[in-house]
Amino acid sequence: MTVSDRPHRIVIVGAGFAGYHAARALSRKLRHDDVEIVLVNPNDYFLYLPLLPEVATGVLEPRRVTVSLAGTLPRVRLVLGEVHGVDLEKRRISYTDPEDRQGSLEYDRLVLSVGSVNKLLPIPGIAEHARGFRGMPEALYLRDHISRQMALASTEPDPARRRARRTFVVVGAGYTGTEVAAHGKLFTDSLARQHTDHHDEDPRWLLVDIAPRILPELDRRLSRTSDRVLRQRGVEIRTRTAVKEATSRAVVLDSGETVDTHTLVWCVGVRPDPLVHDLGLPTDNGRLIVNPYLAVPGHPEVLACGDAAAVPDLTRPGQITPMTAQHASRQGKTAAHNIAAALGHGKPRAYRHHDLGFAIDLGGVHAAANPLHIPLSGPVANLVTRGLHLSTLPGNRARVTNDWLLNAVLPRQAVQLGLVRSGSVPLDTTAPYAPLTPSHSRE
Secondary structure (H helix, E strand, O other), X not given: OOXXXXXXXXXXXXXXXXXXXXXXXXXXXXXXXOEEEEEEEOOOEEEOHHHHHHHHOOOOOHHHHEEEHHHHOOOEEEEEOEXXXXXXXXXXXXXXXXXXXXXXXXXXXEEEOOOEEEOOOOOOOHHHHOEOOOOHHHHHHHHHHHHHHHHHHHOOOOXXXXXHHXXXXXXXXXXXXXXXXXXHHHHHHHHHHHOOOOOOOOOEEEEEOOOOOXXXXXXXXXXXXXXXXXXXXXXXXEOOOOEEEEOOOEEEEOOOOEEEOOEEEEOOOEEEOHHHHHOOOXXXXXXXXOOOOOEEOOEEEEEEOHHHEEOEOOOOOOOEOOOOHHHHHHHHHHHHHHHHHHOOOOOOOOOOOOOOOOEEEOOOOOEEEOHHHOOXXXXXXXXXXXXXXXXXXXXXXXXXXXXXXXXXXXXXXXXXXXXXXXXXOOOOOOOOOOOOOHHHOOO
């Protein structure tokens, strides 16, 4: 079939928050036969990242936070593959499928929503010994690793080594790091009660950040509430502190303190997918420059959104929108609207969004939230937070609710499945959504 013979093809690269919502909106807006919507993604699911800490700590099963693309996106053709090249002149993308076969697709309209990967810093030992938290493999590895360390500690005769296995360090006190530490402390406390060989002090968790407070990018009231809950739970918060070096058995802080540990979780932030750099187009802090309509200057047929795009923030002139799921979801819908407008369905609109507030799930009955900028804490905030997740989760709502209810009355299931080894989830990876092959893994 030649380009002139086939339907008008819209290719969406990436099925994160931006890509998923772009595909869903387009499938609803464009129902006629002369338009083909193609979604290219390495996996056949949309990952609901905000609930990933609950997967890593045994609250939710992995399938609860993965939503089938084929099952929820009617009239969208799914192509499994990782895009590694875009030919802007020939309007063609190149990709590699899960069986390492090469493929290509021509497009008439392109939506780049490739998302982000772990952000690295030039700190000795970090790339070798830290683990990120951007994808399902990393969450599954962390759940197994925490369970393994607690089990090994229970039979370790040396007190210092036992204490090191029961010490967990999270670097980065943003949204993700704060939730990982909050849920992780509850998880290890639960595991400690199951292992009764030693009556040690409680498992130790440290949350480290160079910023003057945790959640520095959010409202101070959310920060204060989260700080109070974590400290009461026993999490040690080290603000204005950086990691100087990491080894396989310790973390050295810039204060000179050495923390013996077998667990270093890296949550310092994200950077755009390397595909953005490879395009050779103008960027802003690594993000692809677009206009308020999400179009790439000089290439009106190409739109970019989510973490990959430097979208002008019309509510804060001179700034770009932050990398949040809230912005990504709405930018995906705006991209779909503007593509439909270009095809004669409505009028294009610039992206403009005032944030509706944020919610931090702190585990148990605790949370911090400010819906519509009304500060909430405690059980009320927890209900609001869970209601927010259920309202924005595209599927599996009944299953997630059921897991939450069971977790409230039953002990957590803590078993090591051994599905993901440490070498399968290196920090320095361009594909946190896919573990490396077992032949390259190590523990």
